[in-house]
Amino acid sequence: MPLDASFVGRSWAPRTYAVGREKVREFARAVGATDPVHTDPDAAQAAGHTDVVAPPTFPVVFTWDATREVVDDPALGLDFTRVVHRDQSFELHRPVVAGDVLTTVVTVDEIRELAGNDVVTFRCDVTDPDGTTVLVSRATLVGRAGE
């Protein structure tokens, strides 16, 4: 059953995520990011950052959770167990660093139908407490049609 196109442009309640130093280190280790700016606060400060720097795709840690919550909204009608992650993008306005408190708002950017499958692009606008944009990410998910 195709998704309701009227969801395009709809946003969900903001979610806040506090970026922790140990989480950044853990993520850096998991993706082989060995630059000490990811793990050593002194090295990060020497490079001009307030604390350890998150690797470029780290924001998925909180944007995926925020998106998952929307996907699970029964009003939208996507079945998460049949969802495939097709595309992902990150546009970083500044590096994410430990100590950041970031707010994510998820918006439905686009809904299309492709060969009977629902194709939905979710945009995450991530801002700091001043409301300044830190990054924008997009995830396109394909809800495979049921058999």
Next chain:
Amino acid sequence: MSGLPQVAVGDEIPGRTVPITRAGLVRYAGASGDLNPIHWNERTALAVGLPGVIAHGMLTMALAAQYVAEWAGDPTLVRSFSTRFTRPVVVPDDDEGASIELGATVKAVDDDGTVTLAVTATGPDGKGVLGKAVAVLR
């Protein structure tokens, strides 16, 4: 001033082979919070029609971003990264895992020093696992 290496359109960035093991998948699952069992449980992966446990697409993307960041010499020069997940990377239950080949070609160099790279990631069968992967560095 950009600290990026000097490059011209068409230049190829030296490639790299990166192994992905089951242990690496478990580590990434914990670090990212993506606990979908298709990335660590053979039984679940087979039950949903996959050939076996597959890597998180986001892990492959992260490894490609890391490859680009290391070439740049500074991870904060990576300003954007986008990709399509075109094929799953099946990770066997052995100590070697699956190796992906990463490479990149310079697509554009702007007056302000911004460099756009087309990034490739090839799985063990020689087929691309990321599509339209583009990194912008400045």
